[in-house]
Amino acid sequence: MLLTLALTLTAPVAPPVAHVMAPLERIDDDAALPSIAYEGLVERYETAYDAWRAELKEAEGLKERRALREREPAKLFRPHFEALADSGSGRALVWIIEHARKLEKRKQIPALKEELYGRLFKSYLGAAWFGDVIDMYTKERRDVSAETIEAMLASALERTEGDARARVLLGLARYRLAGKCNSGLDFYKQLIKEHPESSSAKTAQREYDRLTKFGMGAAPPDFKGETIDGDEISLYANRGKVTIVDFWGYW
Secondary structure (H helix, E strand, O other): OHHHHHHHHOOOOOOOHHHHHHHHHOOOOHHHHHHOOHHHHHHHHHHHHHHHHHHHHHOOOHHHHHHHHOOOHHHHHHHHHHHHHHOOOHHHHHHHHHOHHHHOOHHHHHHHHHHHHHHHHHHOOOOOOHHHHHHHHOOOOOOOOHHHHHHHHHHHHHHOOHHHHHHHHHHHHHHHHHOOOOHHHHHHHHHHHHOOOOHHHHHHHHHHHHHHHOOOOOOOOOOEEEOOOOOEEEOHHHOOOOOOOOOOOOO
8 A cells, every 4th residue: 555655656667567557457348449549559668568568676574576577567568469460550560579588487488479470371471570570580590490490481572562572581691691501692682683773682682792701711802091191092993902091080
């Protein structure tokens, strides 16, 4: 009671979790949830999370802290994000994946991610935000096997075209290179050739150039400058000679 009174009287502190959750808990029919925008649900979760953190910070004693941890807002909001996902929101599935460690025990996380990523790759490959999903998926080496990731991306490549295919090619290039496999460079080149006007191709070109022109052991690009006597000098003019380039300046 004293804690609730203190939270009420101190304006800067976020409202208690139960107060923030009340509007959601009054929704008895999940069919009404599609009208709630994903962004709005995320905003409510973040407000509830801030309130929960404030309560946890003020909690006294181990027993009270344990009770509060059981009411971590992600667990309370999960049914609402699941209902939103079932109504056709792919980003609600992404939210569940991002909060998997708050929602499931460690041993159950791989199975959960396998199911949700499967739904995402089946239904949302063409979404403009799906590039972020591919980036997430290719970094899931702890919870998803390399063979599964390769198979999923290969299947996605066969089923996509245009910008969606370009995003998959970019994901494959990054995934292969992260695994120290130079075939990732081939996916960069394939992407740049097949989809030259796509934003993914422009990103691929920058990353390809950085790896091939500025990586260890790569030939540097030519550049020109002036000597202290005003004569022009270029890097390639010294080709075949030992050249030390010293960068310096004033700050």
